[in-house]
Amino acid sequence: MQPQFYNIVNDELRSSKETHRVTDPRTEEELWECPVATAEDFEDAVTAAQQAFTKWSQTTVPERQALLIQLADILRANASELASILMKETGKSKILADIDVQASVAQCLYYSQTALQDEVQHEDTHSRVVATHIPLGTVAAICPWNFPLILSNIKVVSALVTGNCVIVKPSPSTPYAVMRWVELSRGVLPPGVFQVLNGGAELGAAMTAHPGIAKISFTGTIAVGKKVMAACAKTLKKVTLELAGNDACIVCDDADLDVAVPAVASGGFFNAGQVCVASKRIYVHESIYDEFLDRLVEVVEKQFAIQEDGLAPSVFGPVDNRVQYEVVKGIIEDCRNKGYKIVTGGKTEEVKGKGFWLPPTIVSRPPEESLLVQEEQFGPVLPILSWSDEDDVIKRSNLANAGLGASVYSSDLARAERIARRLEAGGVWINQFERPNFGAYFSGIKDSGFGGEMGKQGLLSYAYTKCLHFPK
Numbered sequence: 001m002q003p004q005f006y007n008i009v010n011d012e013l014r015s016s017k018e019t020h021r022v023t024d025p026r027t028e029e030e031l032w033e034c035p036v037a038t039a040e041d042f043e044d045a046v047t048a049a050q051q052a053f054t055k056w057s058q059t060t061v062p063e064r065q066a067l068l069i070q071l072a073d074i075l076r077a078n079a080s081e082l083a084s085i086l087m088k089e090t091g092k093s094k095i096l097a098d099i100d101v102q103a104s105v106a107q108c109l110y111y112s113q114t115a116l117q118d119e120v121q122h123e124d125t126h127s128r129v130v131a132t133h134i135p136l137g138t139v140a141a142i143c144p145w146n147f148p149l150i151l152s153n154i155k156v157v158s159a160l161v162t163g164n165c166v167i168v169k170p171s172p173s174t175p176y177a178v179m180r181w182v183e184l185s186r187g188v189l190p191p192g193v194f195q196v197l198n199g200g201a202e203l204g205a206a207m208t209a210h211p212g213i214a215k216i217s218f219t220g221t222i223a224v225g226k227k228v229m230a231a232c233a234k235t236l237k238k239v240t241l242e243l244a245g246n247d248a249c250i251v252c253d254d255a256d257l258d259v260a261v262p263a264v265a266s267g268g269f270f271n272a273g274q275v276c277v278a279s280k281r282i283y284v285h286e287s288i289y290d291e292f293l294d295r296l297v298e299v300v301e302k303q304f305a306i307q308e309d310g311l312a313p314s315v316f317g318p319v320d321n322r323v324q325y326e327v328v329k330g331i332i333e334d335c336r337n338k339g340y341k342i343v344t345g346g347k348t349e350e351v352k353g354k355g356f357w358l359p360p361t362i363v364s365r366p367p368e369e370s371l372l373v374q375e376e377q378f379g380p381v382l383p384i385l386s387w388s389d390e391d392d393v394i395k396r397s398n399l400a401n402a403g404l405g406a407s408v409y410s411s412d413l414a415r416a417e418r419i420a421r422r423l424e425a426g427g428v429w430i431n432q433f434e435r436p437n438f439g440a441y442f443s444g445i446k447d448s449g450f451g452g453e454m455g456k457q458g459l460l461s462y463a464y465t466k467c468l469h470f471p472k
């Protein structure tokens with residue numbers, strides 16, 4: 001039997017006249033019908049959220065945290081169904097789909113233990129000032145496709161623990177698992193607190209314009225992020241933007257290659273490079289360049305080879321959707337047409353019979369101004385550049401238009417830290433590839449974002465801080 005998917009408004013399952021189907025990126029099979037939310041669904045969801053907010057906003061942090069534990073239990077109990085839906089809609093292997101579910105469980109549990117506390121901000125002989133954090137209202141979570149559950153769930157749990165209602169809009173490329181997740185969680189939270197609507201740019205834009213939405217938490221491209229921010233200005237909505245990066249990775253001459261080579265391979269090719277903080281530009285010290293490149297190619301060919309069977313133990317997969325597939329294909333073809341040295345991969349036609357497959361591709365020393373180096377590839381193609389002067393590589397690493405993550409490999413931790421502190425990015429990883437930690441603030445600087453999420457600091461963007469001034 002075909003699984004059914006619904007928009008969820010006020011705990012009600014809603015179908016729609018308009019539907020769409022996602023293409024399985026592994027096989028190009030058309031998946032299930034998915035209802036597209038109407039303008040009326042959206043209006044009803046905002047009304048339901050506003051009604052629910054009156055009581056929900058008065059619940060205590062421990063009450064809400066107890067409900068997060070119940071949400072984690074539901075995710076766990078339905079992990080296998082959610083992972084199999086994710087595998088179909090994203091093309092992820094079982095290992096990757098399981099990560100999407102299990103990390104979402106961990107997010108619920110993390111916030112069941114972490115919340116904003118009141119704090120005394122000032123005290124003297126005349127007064128005592130206590131800062132307290134109050135919810136904003138209804139949050140709209142506008143999400144991308146690369147980790148459908150993790151990236152929407154972080155917004156959901158952050159909004160809920162701070163006492164907000166939340167309406168999730170998954171990417172239309174990957175709506176199914178998120179819709180099922182909200183459906184499964186019905187009954188845990190009061191109706192109207194946690195809702196989901198499927199739709200594309202039109203629905204996203206409507207969310208950014210609606211006066212009943214207090215905050216937009218957006219993850220996606222820089223171009224759309226700018227539109228979101230401009231639209232939010234009209235109603236002075238709070239806004240968090242988690243946007244694209246083009247992460248530099250610096251490998252020093254004293255790096256332990258037994259650590260650096262496999263880590264850089266994972267940084268570049270985990271989930272076929274479709275990670276916002278993937279290592280996207282690799283700068284290797286000239287004195288170890290040849291050895292590093294040979295060893296990297298060997299690891300990548302062995303560990304990131306295409307495995308058509310989603311159950312194979314692999315963290316590599318196809319490109320998630322046709323639009324992104326064409327983007328990455330175009331970047332590889334540009335490298336080929338310009339005569340850059342492709343040391344592995346590079347094929348873009350007939351890679352497999354069906355599916356949005358591209359082989360892991362490594363390009364040696366493309367020019368700094370090439371498309372591959374300047375643009376976010378967000379796919380399985382990696383430029384390996386070289387350097388010999390520390391100031392020069394830091395200058396090349398720091399971009400004017402992006403600064404999400406970065407990584408540094410050196411056996412000398414003091415040296416690695418010195419470089420890390422000079423890299424203009426929201427997070428820098430040392431002797432490891434970029435892996436967000438839900439206890440650590442995650443944000444992009446420059447065009448890579450506005451505000452951030454995760455950790456205690458991330459919660460501040462889901463609340464107003466109100467000061468209570470007591471006399472002494």
Ligand code: NAD
Pocket residue numbers: 142143144145146151169170171172199200201202203204205206208219220221222224225227228242243244245275276376378404444448449
């Ligand atoms: P996208 O910007 O195309 O779409 C993101 C979401 O915005 C989707 O839900 C889409 O329907 C919606 N949208 C489109 N137009 C809109 C509009 N005018 N108003 C409101 N919403 C609109 O991004 P994508 O292709 O889904 O995601 C890939 C990008 O996301 C990559 O650039 C990646 O680096 C970035 N990303 C960033 C992070 C991070 O935390 N910084 C995490 C994951 C992905």
